[in-house]
Amino acid sequence: MDLRKMSWDTPIFSILEDMLDFAEEQPERERGGNKNNNPSRAYVRDAKAMAATPADVVEYPNRYVFVVDMPGIKASEIKVQVENENVLVVSGERKKREQQDEGVRYLSMERRVGKFLRKFSIPDNANKDTISALCTDGVLTVTVQKLPPPEPKKAKTIEVRQPDR
Numbered sequence: 001m002d003l004r005k006m007s008w009d010t011p012i013f014s015i016l017e018d019m020l021d022f023a024e025e026q027p028e029r030e031r032g033g034n035k036n037n038n039p040s041r042a043y044v045r046d047a048k049a050m051a052a053t054p055a056d057v058v059e060y061p062n063r064y065v066f067v068v069d070m071p072g073i074k075a076s077e078i079k080v081q082v083e084n085e086n087v088l089v090v091s092g093e094r095k096k097r098e099q100q101d102e103g104v105r106y107l108s109m110e111r112r113v114g115k116f117l118r119k120f121s122i123p124d125n126a127n128k129d130t131i132s133a134l135c136t137d138g139v140l141t142v143t144v145q146k147l148p149p150p151e152p153k154k155a156k157t158i159e160v161r162q163p164d165r
Helices: 011-020 041-051
Strands: 055-059 063-069 079-083 087-094 114-121 132-136 139-145
Touching (some): 063 087, 063 114
Antiparallel strands (some): 087 114
8 A cells, every 4th residue: 555645535544643633622523423433532542541551350258359550640639430330430640740940851751641541340249338449659459348148038938728628
């Protein structure tokens, strides 16, 4: 494929434009749709953030623990929410530091800057009212207690009678 013969209207450029945020912000795209049926910018940003946010999920006999790496984000900047009754959403954003001294510039910037996001399905036996979160040294630990198992129902005994004669 000779890229020199391609015009800017070629679908490949439209997809790249959507994925790499070259175009101006357009409200229609942020709502999830665009003229070419390409993924919206918000969807692509969230997908990138989810792929770049490592996490572990551990099940204990009485609780579930979600461990998410969120380096460089203060606890006050992390949001932990439950959506749709069974989706745990952990998000935050690490912003680029502004240069404070004149004449100072970055020679290398390798640490990730941008949005952190993870979504987890919460099991049915999780107690959503007892969720707690603790952030220590850039590692967020979200603990969800399990509900106690339901009491087994007692068998109902039915008296067997004989017909009256």
